Amino acid sequence: MPELPSDNKLIRDYAHGFVTPVEEEVVPPGLNEDIIRLISRKKEEPDWLLEFRLRAFRAWQRKTEPRWALVTYPPIDYQAIRYYAAPRSLSAGQAVDPEIARTFERLGIPLDERRRLEGVAVDAVFDSVSVATTHQKILEEHGIVFCSFSEAVRRVPDLVRQYLGSVVPPGDNFFAALNSAVFSDGSFCYIPAGVRCPLELSTYFRINAAGTGQFERTLLIADRDSHVSYLEGCTAPIRDENQLHAAVVELVALEGATIKYSTVQNWYPGDEQGRGGIYNFVTKRGDCRGARSRISWTQVEVGSAITWKYPSCLLRGDDSVGEFYSVAFTNRKMQADTGTKMIHVGRRTRSTIVSKGISAGESVNTYRGLVQIHPAAERARNHSQCDSLLIGDRCTANTFPVVESDNPTAVLEHEATTSRISEDQLFYLQSRGVDPETARSLIVNGFCREVFKQLPMEFAVEAVKLLEIKMEGSIG
Amino acid sequence: MTNAPQPLLQIEGLRAGVGGREILRGLDLEIAAGEIHALMGPNGSGKSTLSNVLMGHPDYEVGAGRVRLAGEDLLELSPEERARRGLFLAFQYPVAIPGVSVVQFLKAAVEAVRGRESVRAAAFLRELRETAAFLEIGEIFLNRPINEGFSGGEKKRMEILQMLMLRPRMVVLDETDSGLDIDALKVVARGVQRIAGPSAGVLVITHYERILNHIPPHRVHILLEGRIARSGGPELVAELERRGYDWLREPSAAPSG
Numbered sequence: 001m002p003e004l005p006s007d008n009k010l011i012r013d014y015a016h017g018f019v020t021p022v023e024e025e026v027v028p029p030g031l032n033e034d035i036i037r038l039i040s041r042k043k044e045e046p047d048w049l050l051e052f053r054l055r056a057f058r059a060w061q062r063k064t065e066p067r068w069a070l071v072t073y074p075p076i077d078y079q080a081i082r083y084y085a086a087p088r089s090l091s092a093g094q095a096v097d098p099e100i101a102r103t104f105e106r107l108g109i110p111l112d113e114r115r116r117l118e119g120v121a122v123d124a125v126f127d128s129v130s131v132a133t134t135h136q137k138i139l140e141e142h143g144i145v146f147c148s149f150s151e152a153v154r155r156v157p158d159l160v161r162q163y164l165g166s167v168v169p170p171g172d173n174f175f176a177a178l179n180s181a182v183f184s185d186g187s188f189c190y191i192p193a194g195v196r197c198p199l200e201l202s203t204y205f206r207i208n209a210a211g212t213g214q215f216e217r218t219l220l221i222a223d224r225d226s227h228v229s230y231l232e233g234c235t236a237p238i239r240d241e242n243q244l245h246a247a248v249v250e251l252v253a254l255e256g257a258t259i260k261y262s263t264v265q266n267w268y269p270g271d272e273q274g275r276g277g278i279y280n281f282v283t284k285r286g287d288c289r290g291a292r293s294r295i296s297w298t299q300v301e302v303g304s305a306i307t308w309k310y311p312s313c314l315l316r317g318d319d320s321v322g323e324f325y326s327v328a329f330t331n332r333k334m335q336a337d338t339g340t341k342m343i344h345v346g347r348r349t350r351s352t353i354v355s356k357g358i359s360a361g362e363s364v365n366t367y368r369g370l371v372q373i374h375p376a377a378e379r380a381r382n383h384s385q386c387d388s389l390l391i392g393d394r395c396t397a398n399t400f401p402v403v404e405s406d407n408p409t410a411v412l413e414h415e416a417t418t419s420r421i422s423e424d425q426l427f428y429l430q431s432r433g434v435d436p437e438t439a440r441s442l443i444v445n446g447f448c449r450e451v452f453k454q455l456p457m458e459f460a461v462e463a464v465k466l467l468e469i470k471m472e473g474s475i476g
Numbered sequence: 477m478t479n480a481p482q483p484l485l486q487i488e489g490l491r492a493g494v495g496g497r498e499i500l501r502g503l504d505l506e507i508a509a510g511e512i513h514a515l516m517g518p519n520g521s522g523k524s525t526l527s528n529v530l531m532g533h534p535d536y537e538v539g540a541g542r543v544r545l546a547g548e549d550l551l552e553l554s555p556e557e558r559a560r561r562g563l564f565l566a567f568q569y570p571v572a573i574p575g576v577s578v579v580q581f582l583k584a585a586v587e588a589v590r591g592r593e594s595v596r597a598a599a600f601l602r603e604l605r606e607t608a609a610f611l612e613i614g615e616i617f618l619n620r621p622i623n624e625g626f627s628g629g630e631k632k633r634m635e636i637l638q639m640l641m642l643r644p645r646m647v648v649l650d651e652t653d654s655g656l657d658i659d660a661l662k663v664v665a666r667g668v669q670r671i672a673g674p675s676a677g678v679l680v681i682t683h684y685e686r687i688l689n690h691i692p693p694h695r696v697h698i699l700l701e702g703r704i705a706r707s708g709g710p711e712l713v714a715e716l717e718r719r720g721y722d723w724l725r726e727p728s729a730a731p732s733g
Contacts, residue, residue: 422571423534423535424571425571425573427531427533427534427555428567428570428571428573429573429581429584429585430532430554430555430556430559431531431532431555431556431558431559431565431567432556432559432581432584432585432588432589432638432642433556433559433560433585433588433589433642434556434584434585434588435556435588436556438584438588439584442573442576442580442581442584443573443576445575445576446573446574446575446576446580446621447574447575448575449575449576449621450575
């Protein structure tokens, strides 16, 4: 069963495409109230959480799948998906299964603290459950809660209950409702007032089991004047089938708090014919609830067959700041419809949008953005910059920036460009001895520079390497 | 010496053009190591075509002829291989590469030309800073995206900076003097004098006498309608300034069908 694809080229293209041979405990496929009750029971959840799930499920049943995005895919049979899979060794309550530890090792995420990543605490999520969270001791010394979602429900139920669904309500949209009904695990983080988190916090999501979806939930609360930088990474095995990943991320920044949330998304994108790959349908939203709070999203999206995500900021506190920095690379038959929403409610709120779309192969890459200025948002400001780079002539890039302003004092700027790697730039680099492949990757990295420089140093280096690998062979 | 030294750059009967139009019509030119040559000619005579063909621009087609660098056939090689063999072209209009700093650009270039192993990061940066200072380029420029928002003079200095960092043996300056004020011109000349020497060849392509006062050539060639119409010593420059190009046009060179 733990088959490795025989096609060597695939393995070369997507080094994370292996399967871990662990025995998993799964629920039968299908979605109904009984399945939800079963998941909740397995996780020994309190009644209020089961109620939350059931409310979401009923909302989901009334909703229809969104069809406005520029992506096409055959209908998803939601009754054919398994909504829960967990390594068996884990449910037995043992230490981390060596196979799973090896998996994360292979992905460059050692769970062994003696060989930990410098300055990074990791919560590792394997299919539906969190398998390990490192660096607990240092974090506890600062009063920081960083653990799996399930553990948070046991450890800090009041915090979870207070904030869960407060940014993305259970019935927010079709996929958020689905997630709210069946989410199995994810990461929880609380930074107490005045604390500057001494480590980079990181969640690593890994889909392993076949025929399952992954529905994780991240809830991050930064109390007054605290500061945290958070990074998530994702990979999955190479499989011919499409797998659904419908996550929800909620961020809450109270007065004076800063949250920096970075994502390197490298889900399996499917093969050259467009077979297989992850459907990445994700709802991410941050609430700048307090004055002078700040939420910054940085995303490097290089994987998934289909990406549908719009990390957004609700700028409620006066003088709060929202930022969105994005690189979305699509190749082959990948489709990405991604962007952001900046909702300005508070006075003097500011937002910045920098989106860099790179399309190659026969892919479709769409930026979709909304900047909304509410009547009370005196002197709000937004600067948006959306650039597209086309590689080859079979790909498509679209840009849909929407601005709605109900306050005349708002200052809004928008710039957009579409370009190709020019022959003259290539020739210039070649005339300096640089081979065309290196030249292209240098040009593309230059194109992404404003976004990469937002990433924590070591991840910026990773992102550059990852993009280089993804670009190999993308140009005929 | 028992035999004549092999020319560093040897162009024989070169015919080339762009978009189906022949511009170079049998050009011959030889430059020996240690020599500085000037190539002058009016607009449309083929000066830029020559520099593009030498470097291997993909839009230019070669119809006939040979170009050798130190005996090796250059026309068979890709642009990057030519650069690695020691050919350098200072562009008339260098392009910008957004987001790629001068440091990144030069690191990639130096690694490609001089070899990754031979260049350590610290030594590279030291050499780059020293060379920039020599060319009066502020250190702040090194972290800016190459040629983005640079003035004409700044771009030309960047070309000279690249030249010094890559240590070529054959340099072609394509109208590097155009649009330069006198101070910038002196800096460019200083850079070229540093690279010129017993083992390197320099070809200065220009419209004007001015740059040649700062980079005195050993030989001067006049390009007309895709061919060398006359070659001579430095005195040819003064004659050209006085008489223009028309006296060089042979009656037979006029279009006759």
